[in-house]
């Protein structure tokens with residue numbers, strides 16, 4: 316998504332300046348061109364050589380004396396400017412419209428989106444003057460990625476730690492994404508379910524939630540309103556979506572049914588357990604020196620139920636298969652009355668459960684089939700949303 320974009324990273328003088336190297340590196344990995352602007356104070360914390368090595372180009376450090384006579388104007392023609400970290404000083408100068416150096420002059424000339432990532436001691440962050448400056452800039456359309464709470468450079472705990480590069484990367488993607496799903500209401504499920512046997516044991520599966528969360532993030536970034544119903548996962552919850560955490564298939568069914576009528580697009584990515592133990596022991600089952608037989612009973616098929624009730628919704632299912640992937644996916648599409656099913660060959664290396672990448676095929680109700688190459692789960696999510704948008708437009 317960032318391929319071909321020009322994203323300027325401004326680095327100011329804070330202890331978190333070293334984290335900018337990771338951000339620059341991640342942006343380069345995604346195909347962006349990344350000019351770096353450093354203030355004098357930033358160069359006290361990290362050497363320009365780090366960024367020059369990562370980007371393959373010289374770092375911009377001043378208004379005068381470089382090969383380019385107007386660096387603030389040339390750089391202002393970029394797609395986005397992110398200041399990471401942003402000190403109280405640079406935020407104050409931006410709020411007052413001052414331009415004593417290249418970075419602040421660039422902020423004055425910049426017309427595309429600007430993201431500021433404050434990082435400083437909590438005493439400075441909590442200062443009402445700084446908070447007023449942030450508010451003023453937010454009202455002018457600047458996007459802020461707030462600092463985290465944790466151990467600060469002074470050794471004490473407080474709010475002021477620079478947000479991680481991954482969070483900023485997500486904000487960048489969100490700001491730059493086309494808003495072509497604006498106003499649409501999505502219901503997305505993700506993760507596994509847990510089916511309890513006794514108070515300490517359950518059966519579940521290996522779903523990490525990565526695929527479903529990527530869909531929720533991508534839809535949110537493209538302007539949709541998203542309800543995400545998720546089984547237990549250990550990955551970060553996407554911000555800016557309505558999150559409903561559940562444990563069992565029955566709880567997922569209840570959450571999904573209560574949001575179904577209000578949704579226009581429903582994507583069932585969760586790995587719902589097909590069975591649950593037939594009885595739930597109130598006490599921990601004791602170990603005995605004999606075989607233990609557990610009887611299972613079928614869970615409700617949530618997607619089947621949605622398919623039989625659907626009215627205006629676009630209904631999308633996933634099919635996690637290890638053999639005859641397409642045949643099984645087509646059978647599920649028909650049986651569950653879906654508009655589209657994502658055929659997921661979970662036996663393939665780098666695809667399916669827990670991986671960061673996925674390789675899927677999209678099977679349509681009218682028989683069409685699109686095979687997608689292996690790509691990261693967020694890119695799969697965007698390709699899926701592209702075809703859903705087409706379905707909505709030609710419906």
Ligand code: PMT
Pocket residue numbers: 505506521522523524525526527564583584585586587588589614615616617618619631632633634635636647659661667668669670
């Ligand atoms: O979470 P990750 O680690 O990123 O892994 C992603 C994934 C492999 C879980 C995902 O890509 C995927 O394939 N999800 C579907 C998993 C699944 O349960 O597939 P299924 O073929 O068993 O079910 C078919 C469809 O019916 C699915 O949309 C499922 O959500 C739904 N279903 C299944 C059983 C049930 N009782 N109720 C349901 O609604």
